[in-house]
Amino acid sequence: MSTPFALxxxxxxxxxxxSLLYATLGELVGERAGIVNLGxxxxxxxxxxxxxxxxxxxxxPYVGVAAASLAGMAAALLFGYIVIGRRxxxxxxxxxxLFFGFGVSALIGRPFVGAAITGLPRLxxxxxxAFDLLVWLGAPTAVLLWWLLFRTRWGLALxxxxxxxxxxxxxxxRPDVIQYxxxxxxxxxGGIGGAHLALALALSWDEGMTAGRGFIAIALVIFARWNxxxxxxxxxxxxxxxxxQLQLQARGAAVSPFLxxxxxxxxxxxxxxxxxxxxRFAAPAALGRNYFGVE
Amino acid sequence: MPHDSAIAxxxxxxxxxxxxxTRAFAIALIALAVFALLLLADGKDPLRAYRDTLVYVxxxxxxxSELLVRMTPLLMTSIAVALPSxxxxxxxxxxxxxxxxxxxxxxxxLCFADLPAWQLLPLITALGFAGGGLWALVPGILRAAKIxxxxxxxxxxxxxxxxxxxxxxxxxxRSAESSAYPQSPAFVDAARLPSLDGTRIHLGLLFGLVCxxxYGFALGRTRWGLEIxxxxGNAEASRRLGIPVQGYMIAVMVVAGGxxxxxxxxxxxxIQGRLVGExxxxxxxxxFLVSWLAGxxxxxxxxxxxxxxxxxxxxxxxxxxQGVPYAVVNVLMAVILFxxxxxxxxxxxx
Numbered sequence: 026m027s028t029p030f031a032l033x034x035x036x037x038x039x040x041x042x043x044s045l046l047y048a049t050l051g052e053l054v055g056e057r058a059g060i061v062n063l064g065x066x067x068x069x070x071x072x073x074x075x076x077x078x079x080x081x082x083x084x085x086p087y088v089g090v091a092a093a094s095l096a097g098m099a100a101a102l103l104f105g106y107i108v109i110g111r112r113x114x115x116x117x118x119x120x121x122x123l124f125f126g127f128g129v130s131a132l133i134g135r136p137f138v139g140a141a142i143t144g145l146p147r148l149x150x151x152x153x154x155a156f157d158l159l160v161w162l163g164a165p166t167a168v169l170l171w172w173l174l175f176r177t178r179w180g181l182a183l184x185x186x187x188x189x190x191x192x193x194x195x196x197x198x199r200p201d202v203i204q205y206x207x208x209x210x211x212x213x214x215g216g217i218g219g220a221h222l223a224l225a226l227a228l229s230w231d232e233g234m235t236a237g238r239g240f241i242a243i244a245l246v247i248f249a250r251w252n253x254x255x256x257x258x259x260x261x262x263x264x265x266x267x268x269x270q271l272q273l274q275a276r277g278a279a280v281s282p283f284l285x286x287x288x289x290x291x292x293x294x295x296x297x298x299x300x301x302x303x304x305r306f307a308a309p310a311a312l313g314r315n316y317f318g319v320e
Numbered sequence: 321m322p323h324d325s326a327i328a329x330x331x332x333x334x335x336x337x338x339x340x341x342t343r344a345f346a347i348a349l350i351a352l353a354v355f356a357l358l359l360l361a362d363g364k365d366p367l368r369a370y371r372d373t374l375v376y377v378x379x380x381x382x383x384x385s386e387l388l389v390r391m392t393p394l395l396m397t398s399i400a401v402a403l404p405s406x407x408x409x410x411x412x413x414x415x416x417x418x419x420x421x422x423x424x425x426x427x428x429x430l431c432f433a434d435l436p437a438w439q440l441l442p443l444i445t446a447l448g449f450a451g452g453g454l455w456a457l458v459p460g461i462l463r464a465a466k467i468x469x470x471x472x473x474x475x476x477x478x479x480x481x482x483x484x485x486x487x488x489x490x491x492x493x494r495s496a497e498s499s500a501y502p503q504s505p506a507f508v509d510a511a512r513l514p515s516l517d518g519t520r521i522h523l524g525l526l527f528g529l530v531c532x533x534x535y536g537f538a539l540g541r542t543r544w545g546l547e548i549x550x551x552x553g554n555a556e557a558s559r560r561l562g563i564p565v566q567g568y569m570i571a572v573m574v575v576a577g578g579x580x581x582x583x584x585x586x587x588x589x590x591i592q593g594r595l596v597g598e599x600x601x602x603x604x605x606x607x608f609l610v611s612w613l614a615g616x617x618x619x620x621x622x623x624x625x626x627x628x629x630x631x632x633x634x635x636x637x638x639x640x641x642q643g644v645p646y647a648v649v650n651v652l653m654a655v656i657l658f659x660x661x662x663x664x665x666x667x668x669x670x
Contacts, residue, residue: 063471063475103658106662107658107661107662110662111661111662111663113661113662114661116410116471117612117657117661118658118661120412120605120608120609121609121654121657121658121661122654123605124605124609124650124651124653124654124657125650125651125654125655125658127647127650128647128648128649128650128651128652128653128654129647129651131645131647131650132645132647132648132651135645135647232647236479237475237476237478237479240472240475240476240479241476243472244472244476247472281487281490281491283483283484283486283487283490284483284487286483287479287480287483287484290476290477290479290480291480293476294468294473294476294477297467297468297472297473298462298467298468301462301466301467301468302467
């Protein structure tokens with residue numbers, strides 16, 4: 026592998042890994058509080074479409090990112106109302122959120138198909154290259170979340186709710202309030218993940234443009250064993266798989282693009298299989314269960 | 321999920337049907353109201369839109385027959401979700417299983433094109449079943465061995481199956497007659513499922529209804545059904561009673577995937593007449609919603625599949641007559657589901 030090729034792969038894996046990293050971190054916070062959101066893909070789509078729409082209307086990509094994160098938060102809180110407030114099944118509600126996000130984003134994005142977008146500007150750091158602000162903030166966000174989850178009282182309460190909501194309630198915490206907070210953070214980060222995809226990588230709207238990244242991010246949470254620091258590595262590896270495929274295609278490798286497009290999904294499945302074989306029980310104990318209060 | 325199936329599994333046919341009809345009507349009303357609001361927000365006249373739709377769908381036999389055409393794959397993809405759900409498994413892979421069924425059926429139709437119809441049709445039907453079933457076998461084994469959760473594995477495989485189809489229709493199977501639009505060569509007449517004269521209703525509808533009847537009968541009236549429901553109720557207790565839980569998990573996933581694969585076979589053999597890239601507008605996912613709303617009950621599945629066929633036809637018609645984007649249908653289905661999902665828990669709590 027020549028040096029320019031390796032550098033191109035590395036730099037583009039950082040780029041495509043960033044949107045995965047934000048989405049993974051978001052899902053991770055939610056799952057630590059006991060809520061699995063299969064609709065992350067829908068949240069990312071809403072973030073991407075709002076990001077494009079706002080950026081195209083205002084001309085400012087940062088405003089686009091801010092709007093996308095708020096829209097993602099709103100979508101996650103809607104999901105939260107269904108699963109926390111109404112105690113509906115999390116998996117079915119998550120898939121419904123996927124449908125919702127797919128439809129809503131198609132409606133939002135439709136007027137902006139082919140619209141010209143000024144992407145997130147690249148900011149150079151000496152010796153490290155030039156990336157946009159969200160790339161630079163990716164790893165620090167992961168560290169911040171690690172600190173919040175494992176070194177603060179709020180994080181302790183959040184993890185307690187994910188392990189045993191009844192015990193957390195007995196200790197004077199409100200499981201529902203904490204889960205809403207976790208989902209707000211999750212939606213914010215999911216929206217940012219979608220916005221990065223739209224405003225830094227694709228620079229245009231395309232229906233269903235996240236192409237399963239939301240589900241890969243959910244798998245990455247398992248890969249990261251619910252630890253934000255491991256999520257950095259996971260996002261880099263999967264960003265790498267995607268960018269290797271893009272770079273090979275750009276260089277006209279004689280492999281069918283359809284076969285190469287399978288790589289991220291199959292790699293994800295393989296990693297899950299490998300992880301499943303030597304599993305330690307790292308998942309929050311009450312993940313996916315509804316808390317019906319103290320009966 | 322086990323909770324839901326326990327309720328729906330009670331053998332009270334009249335009551336379940338009554339509740340199913342009421343619920344279907346309630347959902348239809350909600351759907352119409354939400355649709356009207358969306359149309360108003362878009363500056364369209366909802367009443368005119370509904371009149372257009374009524375005239376188009378129910379005004380002549382062809383419009384109505386198209387509802388049954390659309391319902392056919394939904395029947396099969398809902399069974400693909402409902403059957404594993406009785407076991408406590410969540411199969412979200414209907415979409416991928418449908419594509420793989422279509423793929424393997426196409427392979428059969430192209431390789432054995434000189435067989436007579438009475439041999440070729442059963443062959444490609446079996447191949448459609450096998451394609452979907454094998455695609456579900458991997459998640460089934462991984463779940464039975466407690467290695468990977470079936471929800472995430474079936475979802476990931478949904479993204480792989482259409483790529484396999486594309487790989488073939490852009491490559492080995494690319495038809496020479498249409499260079500602009502990638503698709504397989506047309507099936508020979510012997511590989512086309514027969515249709516009713518003047519409509520697109522095809523034998524696949526009968527397959528779907530038979531599968532549904534078998535599903536209802538097997539679950540309610542056979543030892544297999546009893547054991548499946550027992551596992552869904554308490555897997556650990558069933559294992560201690562000597563029920564082969566892992567074997568059931570794998571077998572049920574294969575059968576479920578196979579039924580979804582038959583939907584794919586029917587689409588290529590009866591509707592398209594060749595393998596194309598855009599086989600399904602999300603039949604696998606809609607099947608999940610249908611099955612969920614129906615609570616796994618066979619008659620409710622029939623009602624809900626019909627209802628969702630109506631909803632998506634309405635979307636089609638409004639797209640043509642009013643220029644409303646089809647995505648509205650996704651939003652509509654999601655809103656209906658959010659309402660139902662939120663409500664059911666309240667009913668249970670009360």
